[in-house]
Amino acid sequence: MGxxxxxxxxxxxxxxxxxxxxxxxxxxxxxAILDAxxxxxxxxxxxxxxxLTPDLDAIYPAAAARALGWEQVPLLCAQEIPVPGGLPxxxxxxxxxxxxxxxxxxxxxxxxxxxxxxxxxxxxxxPPTPSRHDSG
Numbered sequence: 001m002g003x004x005x006x007x008x009x010x011x012x013x014x015x016x017x018x019x020x021x022x023x024x025x026x027x028x029x030x031x032a033i034l035d036a037x038x039x040x041x042x043x044x045x046x047x048x049x050x051x052l053t054p055d056l057d058a059i060y061p062a063a064a065a066r067a068l069g070w071e072q073v074p075l076l077c078a079q080e081i082p083v084p085g086g087l088p089x090x091x092x093x094x095x096x097x098x099x100x101x102x103x104x105x106x107x108x109x110x111x112x113x114x115x116x117x118x119x120x121x122x123x124x125x126x127p128p129t130p131s132r133h134d135s136g
Contacts, residue, residue, distance in 0.1 A: 002011035005046055006103050008033055008095040011114035013087065019059040026050070026064035026091050028067045029111060033095065046096040047074040054082045061091050090114055 012029040015021045034040055048070070050061040062075035080092065092114075096105070108121050 001102070003098050003100055005096050006106055008037060008040070008097055008106055008108060009093070009118070010095075010109040010111075011087075011090055011117055012111040014056060014089040014091060015091040017058050017089065022052075022056055022059050022061060022091065023099065025065045026061040026093075027068060029091065029093065029109065030065060030068055030070075032109045032111060033093070033107075036109050037097075039099065039101060040097060042070060042073060044098045045073045046098055047069070047076070048096070049082050049094045050075070050077045051080040051092045052064040052077065053080045053086065053098055055089055056091065061093070087113060087117060089115075102113055 010029050010033050014025040048062070048065060050065075053060060057079075059068045060076050060077045065073065065075055080086075080090070090113075099106075108118065110116075110118050110121060
């Protein structure tokens with residue numbers, strides 16, 4: 001099979017709208033995506049697109065990727081549309097990956113309360129994985 005560009009999705013909820021909380025949660029999410037996809041090499045990432053809910057604006061989540069060494073990866077941030085009843089304080093990412101794997105071999109990562117966004121990707125029907133940012 002040849003190389004194709006596939007997306008890796010992920011999301012995490014953030015405890016509060018401050019720089020450290022956003023950076024910490026985003027770094028945790030990106031590291032979890034790397035851990036879940038061992039073949040993922042930074043040199044093969046075409047780009048990464050981050051969104052934040054409107055209640056998060058203290059820092060760009062791309063700063064977390066840069067802090068993890070994603071120096072050559074093109075990064076973009078945008079605000080998520082404010083859907084009524086949507087999950088608050090959420091960072092989402094779409095990573096475009098040049099890979100020889102099939103789409104079914106790629107592991108998407110939804111942490112904390114963000115696991116409810118894609119229950120179909122929640123293994124074994126377990127409840128959402130608690131994030132360090134959950135308050136109870």
